[in-house]
Amino acid sequence: METVTIKLLAERLKLSTATISKALGDSHEISEVTKKRVFDLAKELNYVPNAYASSLRKNKSKTIAVLIPEVADSFFSIALNGIEEVAIEKGYHTLIYLTHEKLEREKAILSELLYGRVDGALMSVSSETDSFEHIEDFGKKLPVVFFDRVASAPATAKITTNDFECGYLATKHLIEAGCKRIVMLSISKSLSIISERSSGFQKAVADHQLDPATCEVVNCIGEGKTVHTTLTTILQGNNRPDGIIATVERLTTDIYLVCQQLGLQIPGDVKVVCFSNQASAVILNPSLTTITQPAFEMGRAAAKALLKRLKNPYLNLEEESEVIPSVLTVRNSTGG
Template sequence: MAQFTIKDLARELGISPSTVSRALRDHPDISKATKKRVTEAARKHNYQPNQLAQSLQKKRSNTIGVIVPEIRHDFFSTCISGIEEVAYENGYIIMVCQSDEKLEREVINTQALVANRVAGVLIAISSETTKYDHLQGLLDQNVPLVQFDRVVEELSTSKVVVDDYAAAYNAVSHLAESGYKHIGHMAGQEGIALNFRRYEGYRDALRDHGLPYKEKFHLHGGYREDDGRKGAARYLAMDEMPDAILAINDPVAVGLYAAFKDAGLRIPDDVALVGFSDNPVSALIDPALTTVRQPAFEMGRTAATLLMKQFRSEDDTFTPETVILETELQIRGSSRRGGK
């Protein structure tokens, strides 16, 4: 038996094939009543869209490209799970690439995804991405692009981020209110928007609590545990050390934690630590790590949902959106004297 087609649905419902197609894509110009009639008829006849025909017509596949700095990072792997859920619900599959925090690999990844005719791209940029011609190139080729977590603010795309300023401000305020007087910040690499927003939150919280800002306590580095160990070595070499540190993420905080303990420092009595992202390991070390919980799964879902929305929009009606998600400070033993 021949498969039911869009033309068959249109003939049965007395509407045009283009209206059927737009209703199935949940286009905003089609009324809810028409969408309901179309979806009920499609279900009745077990209509399945011809993905191959659609991809040939669009010159794109039903694959979504995802680029993240590294998959082993629990935060990004959870984001990917959220992305995949939305993609699957909408008939897409995902192709995941990792940049390994390198601009060169990120550029190669984008080129490979375009060569595979992906329907769109979701990206969290690498720590080296201060130039973004390759991402502008995607937009110039009309490849839908959504950025999440680490973004290039200058690009006209939809974005999903957390309120990095408020998260850092609240974390430093907690340290100040816990009695710490000399608070440092182990930041990521310069040039990334979220690093600057967290720095601003850190600096303003110090000011508002009457605490000094010491430039030497504000260090830049990478995003991995080894970067935390390197940062700890720099702090330990100072004539005076901070008594508390806000780290750019949990892996860096864990690296600081391990190096300080190896050096004989007590956490949190000699130095308190706060991380960012709430990786599972943060609750397993002793004392457990205070950290900023980011809604990673929701971030992935939201980014993918914005991409689906862009797919359904006509080019001349699409307006980029920025969604800002809230965070929550998980207070644990690493920032409370006595570890209680």
């Protein structure tokens, strides 16, 4: 099967490759008659432009990179959905990279992407990320847009949700439901979203005169067993918390399981609220009070900002920043 290139079309039509290229680009330099001949033959032979030749020449790849910590988290998969939708709409392609919460991966990926493969990147930093040089280096060459988990540098568009308010709101909700000893489960010491949420948490604790000593932010780093063990330790103490705020979705299952195993009733003994986009929150036992982030919209907004910038290099990305509010949905896990 012979590869259909511009050269082939040119030969068949007794035209130069330049004419073909311009005709396909619908240039005003080419007559309508010729354009039609070119379009027709291109269609007939099923011509598809070679993306790499074009990218090399134009120094544009029509491709963006998405760096996320993991994909098996509803927030990220839904956000990815939003990103992909915008990308496809504008004729862009989406490369996906999972950092698995590792700073090393993040660095390796960004440095490899520096030349030629993508026109820009969307990212949500890993939970290990506490320095930003690698991102700044990337940012000097190509535009980056952060969503959800942002870095303090470089200065660019940041699509976030109202994490501080949500931390405050979740805490306030628990306090009003009668909780005195609230624990917020964190997964990182450096993550922007976590520090925002915990600031909100601490402010709510202070505002309502709870004892800050019994209301702490606890790290729940690791996977599987580790989380389970940490939670068991937290929940079996004498002075165990009567309220839990999970800052990430994947902690939900372990919280419920540990409570079950320790014979703790939700919401009787412990009230639970999770930052989660799981559709199943409503059918859990008991149904789960959640803070639902606008994952899809955040993905869309981030992609839109990046693509806007790619269209207009003079765009100041910082001004494209957006804060899209999350929603607290009260269900039975914090009820009666």
